[in-house]
Amino acid sequence: MKFFLDTAVVDEIREGVSYGLVDGVTTNPSLIAKSGRDFREVIAEICTLVDGPISAEVVSTDAEGMLSEGRALAKIHDNIVVKVPMIAEGLKATRRFAAEGIKTNVTLIFSPSQALLAAKAGASFVSPFVGRLDDISHVGMGLVEEILDIFGNYDIDAEVIVASIRNPLHVVDAARMGAHIGTMPLGVMKQLMRHPLTDIGLQQFLKDWESVPKR
Ligand code: G3P
Numbered sequence: 001m002k003f004f005l006d007t008a009v010v011d012e013i014r015e016g017v018s019y020g021l022v023d024g025v026t027t028n029p030s031l032i033a034k035s036g037r038d039f040r041e042v043i044a045e046i047c048t049l050v051d052g053p054i055s056a057e058v059v060s061t062d063a064e065g066m067l068s069e070g071r072a073l074a075k076i077h078d079n080i081v082v083k084v085p086m087i088a089e090g091l092k093a094t095r096r097f098a099a100e101g102i103k104t105n106v107t108l109i110f111s112p113s114q115a116l117l118a119a120k121a122g123a124s125f126v127s128p129f130v131g132r133l134d135d136i137s138h139v140g141m142g143l144v145e146e147i148l149d150i151f152g153n154y155d156i157d158a159e160v161i162v163a164s165i166r167n168p169l170h171v172v173d174a175a176r177m178g179a180h181i182g183t184m185p186l187g188v189m190k191q192l193m194r195h196p197l198t199d200i201g202l203q204q205f206l207k208d209w210e211s212v213p214k215r
Contacts, residue, residue, distance in 0.1 A: 001180065001181065002023035002180060002181040002182075003022060003023055003184070004025055004026050004161065005024075005025050005026075005050075005185075005186060006027075006031065006165070006184055007025070007027070007031055007035075007185060007186060008037070008043075010035075010042065010046065013049050013050060014049060015186060019189070019193075023052045024052035024054065024055075025046050025052070025053075026055040026083070026127070026163065027043070027056060028057050029057055032057075043080070047076065051079065052079060053079055053103070054077065055105045055107075055125075056080055056083060058082060058083065062089050063089045063092035063093040063096070066084055067093050070097055070102060081103045081105045081125060082097055082102055082103065082105070083105045083106075083107050084097070084105070084107065085106075085107055086107065086109050086118060091106075091117060092121075094118065095121045095122050097122070098123075103125070105124065105125035105126070105127055105161065106118035106125070106126050107163070109143075110132070110143070112146040115147040115151075115160070116147075116150055118158065124158060125158060125161050126160055126161065127161045127163040128140070128160065128161075131164035131170070133164075134166070140170070141162075141174070144162055144174060144177055145177055148178060159180035160180050160181065161183050162181065162182045165183065165188055167191070170184075171184060171188065171192060
């Protein structure tokens, strides 16, 4: 399973990279706004930090607008993946991007039918938002399971990015289901490393080591 960081904050990306855990990065307009930086500039910098797919989202809501924004984004670096919203115009744009060899990540997916349509349009990645479904009392990971079932039935190549991850259990469930990618905040990536028994055990080892005679 690949791990992506869901952030546009370069210090967080540097930290994730230092653990050797970052296979790619996803951003969205809210995350770019949070970074407080110029969109193209921060995306270009992220491309220098991570050698993997870097999702940069369009903000147009018509296919022509998405195409012109996406083509410009794709010129920033070969690793750019154009993130497109799961609306009818987004599907039109996705098909044209695919014909031009530009990778897309169809985002804001909340149903299996949306994921199927995105894949049929030629998306390289589809992003079901699990945390936002959990927030409204739907089981987000249930959606991932359904998408993986459907994609498996037809050997669909599109990779499933489990997005809107809020906790380590989302990641573990995604891995058990065989999801290709989980995109997560740095905090969740760090939570995945920790276990209180590891800390207690290490403390004990270090304490006992003090009583070992040293030459
Ligand atoms: O990148 C999209 C997605 O991961 C957003 O997550 O926490 O805003 O629902 P969240």
